[in-house]
Amino acid sequence: MKNVARMALENGMVIAEDIYNYQNKLxxxxxxxxxxxxxxxxxxxxxxxxxVKEEIDFATTHFEKVRLSPxxxxxxxxxxxxxxxxxxLMRGFVENGTPAKISSLMEIYTTLSGRxxxxxxLLDYLYNMLPGMDDMTxxxxxxxxxxAGVFAQWLxxxxxxxxxxxxxxxxxxxxxxxxxxxxxxxxxKLTDLEFTKLKTHTMLGFDMLKDCDLNxxxxxxxxxxxxxxxxxxxxxxxxxxxxxxxxxxxxxxxxYEAMTSARTYRQSLNPFQVIANFEWDGYDxxxxxILKPILSHIxxxxxxxxxRLNNDEExxxxxxxxDRLTRPVIQAKEREIDLAEDSSLxxxxxx
Numbered sequence: 001m002k003n004v005a006r007m008a009l010e011n012g013m014v015i016a017e018d019i020y021n022y023q024n025k026l027x028x029x030x031x032x033x034x035x036x037x038x039x040x041x042x043x044x045x046x047x048x049x050x051x052v053k054e055e056i057d058f059a060t061t062h063f064e065k066v067r068l069s070p071x072x073x074x075x076x077x078x079x080x081x082x083x084x085x086x087x088x089l090m091r092g093f094v095e096n097g098t099p100a101k102i103s104s105l106m107e108i109y110t111t112l113s114g115r116x117x118x119x120x121x122l123l124d125y126l127y128n129m130l131p132g133m134d135d136m137t138x139x140x141x142x143x144x145x146x147x148a149g150v151f152a153q154w155l156x157x158x159x160x161x162x163x164x165x166x167x168x169x170x171x172x173x174x175x176x177x178x179x180x181x182x183x184x185x186x187x188x189k190l191t192d193l194e195f196t197k198l199k200t201h202t203m204l205g206f207d208m209l210k211d212c213d214l215n216x217x218x219x220x221x222x223x224x225x226x227x228x229x230x231x232x233x234x235x236x237x238x239x240x241x242x243x244x245x246x247x248x249x250x251x252x253x254x255x256y257e258a259m260t261s262a263r264t265y266r267q268s269l270n271p272f273q274v275i276a277n278f279e280w281d282g283y284d285x286x287x288x289x290i291l292k293p294i295l296s297h298i299x300x301x302x303x304x305x306x307x308r309l310n311n312d313e314e315x316x317x318x319x320x321x322x323d324r325l326t327r328p329v330i331q332a333k334e335r336e337i338d339l340a341e342d343s344s345l346x347x348x349x350x351x
Contacts, residue, residue: 001017001051001052001053001054001057002051002052002054002108002205003017003049003050003051003052004049004050004051004052005048005049005050005052006039006042006043006047006048006049009034009036009038009039009052010034011036012033013033013034013052013053014031014032014033014034014052014053014055014057014073015028015029015030015031015032015033015034015050015052015053015201016030016051016052016057017036017051018030019032019047019050020322021045021047022046022234026043026206027041027042027045027047028041028263034052035283037145037238041180044248044349046054049222052300054351055068056068056069060351061349061350062124062305062350062351063124063127063128063225063350064126065151066124066125066128067194068183069254071115071116071117071121072124072125072128073126074115074157075112075116075125076125076128076129078111078115078248079112079115079125079129079302082108082111082112082142083131083135083138083139083142084143085104085108086105086108086138086142087135089101089105089136090141090174090177091177092179092206092222093174093208093263094174094178094208099212099213100170102214104169105166105167106163106166106167106168108145108148109145109146109166110299112142112146112214113146113149119149119150119153119154120301121281122146122149123150123260123301126143126146126147126260126261126308127261127268128262129143129261134181136181136184137173137177137181137183137184138177140176140257140258140261141169141170141171141172141173141174142170143255143257143258143261144169144172144173144180144250144254145166145167145169145170146168147163147169147253147256147257148165148166148168148169148249148250148253149162149165149166149250149295151165151249151253152165152166152249154293154294155290155293155294155342164215164217164218164246165249165250166244167218168217168221168222168246168249168250169216169253170248170276171205171209171221171292172205172215172218172221172222172225172250172254173201173205173219173221173222173225173254174205174209174222175200175201175203175204175205175206175207175208175222176200176201176204176205177203178204178208179197179198179201179204180201183198184198186248186295189196198340199226199235199351201222202225202226202234203223203235204225204236205222205223206219206222206223209222217244217245217246218246220244220246221244221246221247221249223235223247224238224243224244224247225251225254226251227242227247227251228251228285228286229284229285229286229287230282230284230285231247232285233251233285233303240287245287248287248290250318251286251289252278252286252290252291255277255278256274256294259273259274259277259322260274270345270347270350271293271299271301271302271350272299272302272325272326272328272350274298275295275298275299275325275326276324276326278285278291278295279295279325279326287297294324296320296322296325298321299325299326299328302317302320302328303317303318303320304316304317304351305317305346305350305351306350307330307348307349307350307351308348308349308351309330309337309347310345310346310348311344311345311347313330313332313333313337314332315330315331315332315337316330316331317329317330317333318330318336321340324339324340326339327339
């Protein structure tokens with residue numbers, strides 16, 4: 001909402017609050033659409049300033065409101081500037097072998113993470129970023145580094161371990177920069193041959209980094225981030241105790257970033273859909289001691305949000321079940337709805 005002088009009113013604007021005259025009689029109710037007759041009547045009653053709705057006031061979902069907020073717009077501008085620097089650094093390394101300075105990468109991380117008031121807000125901002133097709137691989141790496149910092153905070157990692165995890169996140173998918181864009185971002189299902197080629201990115205990245213002056217965890221995370229604790233991953237089908245702990249962190253960060261970033265062929269998944277996908281994969285694939293607290297925190301961030309269900313009822317999320325994270329308790333207008341007890345109901349929108 002913003003206040004506008006009557007002389008600056010334009011047809012089509014929407015009044016944001018009830019307007020009264022000096023005798024406290026209602027002239028126009030909230031949501032009145034401004035036209036010439038409205039402006040003339042306001043003039044007759046000597047109303048000087050009128051509150052009108054801004055674009056953000058018409059937003060219907062939480063993420064629409066985030067995207068229209070001044071904070072996000074400032075973040076988006078800084079992000080795009082940092083992306084240009086990041087792309088140059090990584091392209092120079094991939095194409096010319098010019099080492100990407102860790103100090104420069106960490107400065108990008110510090111600049112962008114500092115643009116958000118909290119880790120939760122930073123994730124909201126990233127959820128609303130829409131990179132161009134040419135930048136999608138770079139954005140995946142940059143976003144993963146920012147997500148790594150948030151997850152590290154949630155997990156209570158010390159500063160040195162947090163910075164190391166951020167460095168792992170910057171580099172782990174660097175091998176993809178050696179692969180064709182149309183393979184990486186193909187909308188449909190990959191053929192067996194295409195998937196085999198895609199899987200080479202772990203070895204490509206490892207080969208690029210193995211002789212660089214990088215922490216060994218960065219190199220191992222690049223090689224192992226698609227290994228799974230149950231032995232179903234690649235390239236070596238390692239099991240839990242054989243996988244570097246930073247690769248375990250990155251496996252979760254990688255999957256989260258992929259699910260929460262918009263693609264040409266689908267919308268970003270909402271937090272409960274993300275949790276459901278992780279749970280569908282099973283805790284045996286990821287390290288449960290890392291994954292469970294992250295998912296619990298994701299679910300907890302939704303407390304207080306309003307939702308719409310598939311039966312068109314609306315309400316506020318008031319309680320999260322620790323053992324059923326995707327089935328919270330909703331306080332609707334007429335009743336309390338426990339989604340854990342009614343499998344027919346689903347959250348279709350979050351406000």
